[in-house]
Amino acid sequence: MAKRLQVCRNCKRFTTERVCPSCKSTNLSTSWKGVVVITDVESETAKMLNIIEPGRYALYVG
Template sequence: MSVLMACKNCKLLTELEHCPLCKSPTTKHWSGYLGVVDPERSNIAKKLKIIVPGEYAVRI
């Protein structure tokens, strides 16, 4: 079973050691889950400056 890790920069959840979006390192230490389907219509995504659909950590 793989472990989801969060990007230290953009908070994208991934199984990789470096973020596929911004290439920053990831960490296993995160909490909260946010799924973003349409960032252009989501007020929460806008507030968090999320522009790419995906799964994100709320807190790192």
């Protein structure tokens, strides 16, 4: 059985676990839009989204 993909409302990181792997928050949402993959945290996109760690993030979390 596939795990449900959720997004952390705190840092917008994707996770299939019950807690966010990045900030350990349990404030997760299944309502999200858009995917952005950050490989370079110095990029404009990463700075705009306040991302400090490479990974997959949602653009919008409901």
